[in-house]
Amino acid sequence: MRPIACGPYLRPGDPAFPMKSCDCPLLLAATFRRALLTGVGALALLPAAAHAALDYATPYTFALLAGTGSPGAANGTGAGASFDAPAGVALSSSGTLYVADRANNVIRQVSAAGVVTTLAGEAGTSGSTDATGTSALFDGPTALAVGPGGDVYVADTGNNTIRRITPQGVVTTLAGTAGEGGSLDGTGSAALFRQPSAIAIDSSGTLYVADTGNNSIRKVTQGGVVTTLAGTAGTAATTNDEVGAVSPAGHADGTGAAATFYQPGGIAIDAAGNLWVADTDNNTLREVTPGGVVTTLAGTALVQGLADGTGTAALFDNPVGIAVDSAGNLYVADTGNSLIRKVTPAGVVTTLAGTPASYAVLFGTGSAAVFDVPTGIAVDSSGNLYVSELKGQVIAKGTPSGGSTGTSTTPPVFTVQPVSITVTGGEVALYAAATGATSYQWMLNGTSPVGGASSTLVLPAAVAGSYTCVATNAAGSATSQAATITVAPTANPGRLINLSCRAEVGTGGNILITGFALGGTNAAGSDTLLIRASGPALIPFGVTGTLADPDLGFYSGDSEVASNPGWGGSAAIADAAAAVGAFEWTSASSHDAALLVSPVVGAYTAQVAGQSGDTGVALAEVYDTTPASSYTATMPHLTNLSARVQVGTGGGILIAGFAIGGDSALTVLVRASGPALVPFGVTGTLADPEIEVLSGTTVVAGDTGWSGNVAITAAANYVGAFSWGNVATADSAVLVTLPPGAYTAQVSGASGDTGVALVEVYEVP
Secondary structure: OOOOOOOOOOOOOOOOOOOOOOOOOOOOOHHHHHHHOOOOOOOOOEOOOOOOOOOOOOOEEEEEEEOOOOOOOOOEEHHHOOOOOEEEEEEOOOOOEEEEEOOOOEEEEEOOOOEEEEEEOOOOOEOOOOOEHHHOOEOOEEEEEEOOOOOEEEEEHHHOEEEEEOOOOEEEEEEOOOOEEOOOOEEHHHOOOOOEEEEEEOOOOOEEEEEHHHOEEEEEOOOOEEEEEEOOOOOOOEEOOOOOOOOOOOOOOEEHHHOOOOOOOEEEEOOOOOEEEEEHHHOEEEEEOOOOEEEEEEOOOOEEOOEOEEHHHOEEOOEEEEEEOOOOOEEEEEHHHOEEEEEOOOOEEEEEEOOOOOOOOEOOEHHHOEOOOEEEEEEOOOOOEEEEEOOOOEEEEEEEOOOOOOOOOOOOEEEEOOOOEEEOOOOEEEEOEEEOOOEEEEEEOOOEEEOOOOOEEEEOOOOOEEEEEEEEEOOEEEEOOOEEEEEOOOOOOOEEEEEEEEEEEOOHHHOEEEEEEEEOOOOOOOOOEEEEEEOHHHHHHOOOOEOOOEEEEEEEOOEEEEEEOOOOOOHHHHHHHHHHOOOOOOOOOOOOEEEEEOOOOEEEEEEEEEOOOOOEEEEEEEEEOOOHHHOOOOOOEEEEEEEEEEEOOHHHOEEEEEEEEOOOOEEEEEEEEOHHHHHHOOOOEOOOEEEEEEEOOEEEEEEOOOOOOHHHHHHHHHHOOOOOOOOOOOOEEEEEEEOOEEEEEEEEEOOOOOEEEEEEEEEOO
8 A cells, every 4th residue: 555644634543644654854835945946965966968879789679577567466477467566586597587576565476477476475564574475574675586595585675684585485584683774794683784675696695785775785694694795884773773874875996895885776796706786876887896896887976867888988877676697798777767778797888678768668679668667687598688667567578689578568558547527617637647558649528539649638628528548559559437527617616725744843954844825816815724733642643753842833934923832722723623624632731733824825834843842753734724615716725835855765755745625626736856956956856756646545647757748837837836947857747637635746766766856736727
């Protein structure tokens, strides 16, 4: 299940409420965009190089081995099986492919014929239980290696451990302590890792681990003895420390501790015992000798780009998966570029398959193939490649052109269906998505083509009727379910009525700041808002580490308009909360804070801090209290939400909640800026943001790379959002018309990357 938190109208009693949410260091309002676009970061990324011509001299042909293209946990054959965020892959000597099915928390095995079964773990359940088969539990396993005796070794990333699985499915923990992150060398549970994300094994059974959070390469014997081979070790353990590396990040070549890495995400070992490391955030490929001597083979440190060439003349974008054949050639899942690359022992880089910066599932040869976040890669003795697509939810098999690939290309499969809506008129945007689609065509009433060849249909003026989307590729086409547009004027039109976010509240610049704007043609009018900051009120719902003494301030620009250090059991606050459906604060003496304010049209922030400098988890909520019966379209109302945060993985992705009230649908523009922040001096940005809009657990719209979409540009200009220019970047946005209800806008790294991102939700009237 996707994490659902800080969403509008989520009550603490709802099953999803206590789940880990956006642990946001800083949230700012649209009014302060200049402040949003300057701020904290880690290492600065150099400007990305322009895409150079690619060399497809030895193209590969890719086809489906297994997977439906949609998240699931079904065993079966070919397209009858399903995965959920498949990550690392590894081959046994018998040809069985093992898959770290990350979001399912299981290890799967795939036969040469595409038959998928589960080796160990229980789908949908995380934990760290040593047992047999489905009785064993994992937490976000990311990478695998198969030993000489057939044992499978797992980088169990969420548990910070290295696990071993026998061919019979018996799981034990070899090294590390579940729930503790650190970088101590030692034996068994005395050794500590921080987010180990890649693993390889040599012919003697010695394991090598890319300890990603520690920016180091670790060595593990069969007896569980852990030492650091290269990179600088960090500090001792910190319980449940799974966020942020304590070891210095860098890109220095050298020996042992003199060498530095930047979140290495892939590792492979050749016949001579040399390690090959995909140094992901450095955008380079590194070599580590058995003696710990580190050199750079290809790519330029800290430069994201795309170019074939030799050594530093070649460029990568967040390479993750890496494999090596018997001749010493490297095969790389260049995740950010959505390509499969080959690197010779001399450092000559060519491209085997993929379409640059395109994200879908389309099987074909060379540049005709399209990948959706290729992550894991393995190579067999015949040179065939096996690639996991983290977001595409499939395993693809590639062979040198002319070879046999297995399952043939399949028609597109819809993963997001268009939604029926009732509107009052004006602009309408419908959205749909299908895996494997090379083109889209929308149809009105089944017969009349309408709109351009895009997954988003934008109608400048609403036209009532039944709309379907036809997705096509070389193997055929598929038609979406029908979505009906009904045009029905109403006195209670759709509008934003609630914004909320739960976050870790720090001090100074890391307090919780929720930004929002009020719009409307009646500039002299006002809108009464209920603003709440819950800290102690979260405790009865199982939330730990709460902010003990929230202090709530309401700001217009830099001026504090109102503040409250404790609600004191106010009857007016309680009545307003009940009227808008907010969860009840049961203690009149609690230190939770709340305000009732009546601002005019403008931009504002609600700022939550610890009254006595304390820190902890708090929930900020902003509710429009205007009764539906008295609302008119000219009245001031919520029109915008924006938040800038450090985006992590898993429960640490960015989730902004919003709700639409009224009797008709509302068109919204939702943007996720990462690279677009770089020109404003923001460092450590999220290189490859993906945006998804969900209703409950159902994705209703999404995007990975906005492609310079003219409709997005026009909508952004209309609502006054800062410009992304006209050049396609990795920033993501959706324009969609949604019926009344509660939604979350979720931002994550499409390739599992992390960094600073800005999310914005705009009403598009």
